[in-house]
Amino acid sequence: MTATTGLIAPPKGITAQGLRKSYGEKVVLDGIDIQVSEGTVFALLGPNGAGKTTTVQILTTLISRDGGEARVAGHDLDQEPDSVRESIGVTGQFAAVDGLLTAEENILLIADLLHLDKAEGKRRAAELLERFDLTEVAKKPASNFSGGMRRKLDLAMTLVGNPQVIFLDEPTTGLDPRSRRTMWEMIRGLVASGVTIFLTTQYLEEADQLADRIAVLDGGKIVAEGTADELKRRIPGGHIRLQFNDVQHMDAAVQRLALSTVTRDDESLSLQIPSDGSIPALRAVLDVLESSGIHAEALTVHTPDLDDVFLALTGQDRKTATTDDSATAVKETQR
Amino acid sequence: MSTNSYAVRDSMTMLRRNLKRAQRYPSMTISVVAMPLLMLLLFVYVFGGALGGGIDIPGVSGSGDRGDYINYVVPGILLMTMTASAVPTAVSVCSDMTEGIINRFRTMAISKASVLVGHVIGNVIQTVVALVVVLGVALAVGFRPNANVVEWVAAIGLLIFLAFALAWLSAAMGLGSDSVETASNAPMPLTFLPFLGSAVVTPDSMPTVLRWFAEYQPFTPMNETLRGLLMGTEIGNDAWIALAWLAGLSLLGYLWAKSSFNKEAKR
Numbered sequence: 001m002t003a004t005t006g007l008i009a010p011p012k013g014i015t016a017q018g019l020r021k022s023y024g025e026k027v028v029l030d031g032i033d034i035q036v037s038e039g040t041v042f043a044l045l046g047p048n049g050a051g052k053t054t055t056v057q058i059l060t061t062l063i064s065r066d067g068g069e070a071r072v073a074g075h076d077l078d079q080e081p082d083s084v085r086e087s088i089g090v091t092g093q094f095a096a097v098d099g100l101l102t103a104e105e106n107i108l109l110i111a112d113l114l115h116l117d118k119a120e121g122k123r124r125a126a127e128l129l130e131r132f133d134l135t136e137v138a139k140k141p142a143s144n145f146s147g148g149m150r151r152k153l154d155l156a157m158t159l160v161g162n163p164q165v166i167f168l169d170e171p172t173t174g175l176d177p178r179s180r181r182t183m184w185e186m187i188r189g190l191v192a193s194g195v196t197i198f199l200t201t202q203y204l205e206e207a208d209q210l211a212d213r214i215a216v217l218d219g220g221k222i223v224a225e226g227t228a229d230e231l232k233r234r235i236p237g238g239h240i241r242l243q244f245n246d247v248q249h250m251d252a253a254v255q256r257l258a259l260s261t262v263t264r265d266d267e268s269l270s271l272q273i274p275s276d277g278s279i280p281a282l283r284a285v286l287d288v289l290e291s292s293g294i295h296a297e298a299l300t301v302h303t304p305d306l307d308d309v310f311l312a313l314t315g316q317d318r319k320t321a322t323t324d325d326s327a328t329a330v331k332e333t334q335r
Numbered sequence: 336m337s338t339n340s341y342a343v344r345d346s347m348t349m350l351r352r353n354l355k356r357a358q359r360y361p362s363m364t365i366s367v368v369a370m371p372l373l374m375l376l377l378f379v380y381v382f383g384g385a386l387g388g389g390i391d392i393p394g395v396s397g398s399g400d401r402g403d404y405i406n407y408v409v410p411g412i413l414l415m416t417m418t419a420s421a422v423p424t425a426v427s428v429c430s431d432m433t434e435g436i437i438n439r440f441r442t443m444a445i446s447k448a449s450v451l452v453g454h455v456i457g458n459v460i461q462t463v464v465a466l467v468v469v470l471g472v473a474l475a476v477g478f479r480p481n482a483n484v485v486e487w488v489a490a491i492g493l494l495i496f497l498a499f500a501l502a503w504l505s506a507a508m509g510l511g512s513d514s515v516e517t518a519s520n521a522p523m524p525l526t527f528l529p530f531l532g533s534a535v536v537t538p539d540s541m542p543t544v545l546r547w548f549a550e551y552q553p554f555t556p557m558n559e560t561l562r563g564l565l566m567g568t569e570i571g572n573d574a575w576i577a578l579a580w581l582a583g584l585s586l587l588g589y590l591w592a593k594s595s596f597n598k599e600a601k602r
Binding site: 060061062082083084085087088090093095096097098099100101103109110112113114115141157158161266 | 443
């Protein structure tokens with residue numbers, strides 16, 4: 001679809017090469033490349049402090065960069081910063097709403113700053129309040145809103161100008177699971193209307209759910225990029241786990257399966273056999289066990305998910321990472 | 336491209352926003368009016384009798400009384416109204432910076448200056464409201480200026496010029512503060528600066544070092560000019576010195592605020 005925009009006109013999505021940024025001695029971005037096709041969702045996934053927000057700040061003209069080139073919506077960041085600003089919408093980590101103004105006044109403020117005429121501003125405001133289910137609280141000050149409502153208002157304000165490219169910097173951080181799902185629905189709605197979305201998140205499920213392409217950012221570098229499936233395939237996280245009652249049967253199983261890649265855990269009396277989890281692979285293992293009369297207590301199949309990708313690529317220890325808040329939150333929201 | 340042509344329109348939008356905010360959060364306005372009012376009543380009713388007889392009030396021959404002292408102290412109280420009213424600028428600018436809405440403004444194709452201009456003009460308007468209240472109370476408790484229309488216009492003009500200079504300084508302080516608490520404390524020293532001038536007593540009655548400071552600090556010539564305009568005391572060079580200070584402070588505040596604002600977002 002987007003192939004036609006390739007050669008002549010500059011691509012309308014986002015392109016960046018070799019973005020670098022340091023604060024003093026601390027290198028925050030160490031030369032990252034980004035390519036987001038028009039009308040797609042790109043997720044920048046990474047742990048806290050990986051440089052996600054810095055990337056967004058550079059691409060949205062908030063801060064300068066130390067090196068690299070970037071174009072957003074076909075405009076060069078340096079040469080046409082105002083054209084970039086006219087084409088983008090940004091929803092940051094903290095809802096950028098004016099707490100003392102009402103929901104409606106907040107939207108009208110943005111409409112005024114976009115130089116829409118009064119009637120048009122009113123019309124846009126009514127439309128957006130309706131779309132984001134905020135009509136009932138339109139006349140209430142935003143400081144009384146819940147976190148989820150503030151985000152919705154924030155996103156509504158972002159959309160007043162019909163931006164072609166929308167940056168969502170951790171749009172669901174701090175939201176409860178229900179509000180998170182509502183936000184996802186809204187993001188899907190935006191994609192359907194043809195805008196390009198640049199999303200940052202520390203939630204793997206969010207990237208998996210929403211993004212066409214995912215880049216994993218860690219320590220200022222992109223350590224992996226691809227679709228969710230491609231990323232999952234890169235990580236040998238899939239395995240069959242066999243649980244035994246005694247060491248003898250386990251030893252026998254190790255001998256019979258005769259695979260150098262089998263990992264044994266003597267403490268929990270279990271074996272991990274790398275596998276894609278397909279039925280023929282399972283059958284092969286079961287056949288071996290049955291033909292040699294080995295009793296296994298239980299068999300579980302573990303297929304790789306983005307958790308494995310993330311933890312493997314960002315160099316976090318799995319054990320510590322799963323006790324981490326963000327990882328727990330992901331687990332909680334998984335069905 | 337469109338940035339400059341929309342500067343006025345964007346500034347008006349920001350001004351409307353700030354006036355709305357001031358309406359919704361009146362405690363800030365009330366507290367900045369309360370301070371000079373308390374000072375006025377304190378100096379008139381508690382110290383007024385003693386000070387009226389104790390200091391050499393210009394324009395009054397011999398020992399003065401409470402009534403003479405009211406006329407002496409009100410111009411200083413008006414200056415204090417200006418300094419106290421500058422505090423909300425620092426607070427509102429800082430809360431904009433820390434609450435994230437500034438990043439929304441910065442990512443829009445609007446006139447960059449409008450954000451600060453909106454705050455500064457909004458604060459000047461707020462200050463004029465405070466000035467009217469304090470002046471009203473001063474007249475009610477016995478302030479009897481002898482100024483004609485031209486002198487009134489000049490006096491009000493001087494005060495508004497001061498409000499403008501202080502609003503820029505305060506905005507710069509707000510930009511330099513990490514938290515709203517710091518921002519509300521930063522302009523505090525300004526509030527009390529008129530005390531160390533000719534606001535409540537004549538510098539002649541002060542010890543040498545303090546008197547030296549009082550004579551050369553910016554609020555003394557402003558105070559003397561204001562007193563001269565309202566009460567008819569001698570102004571002399573003070574008007575020009577005051578105007579020079581005001582121009583200098585405005586420029587300093589403006590440049591300081593501008594350079595802080597243009598610095599990159601932290602982090």
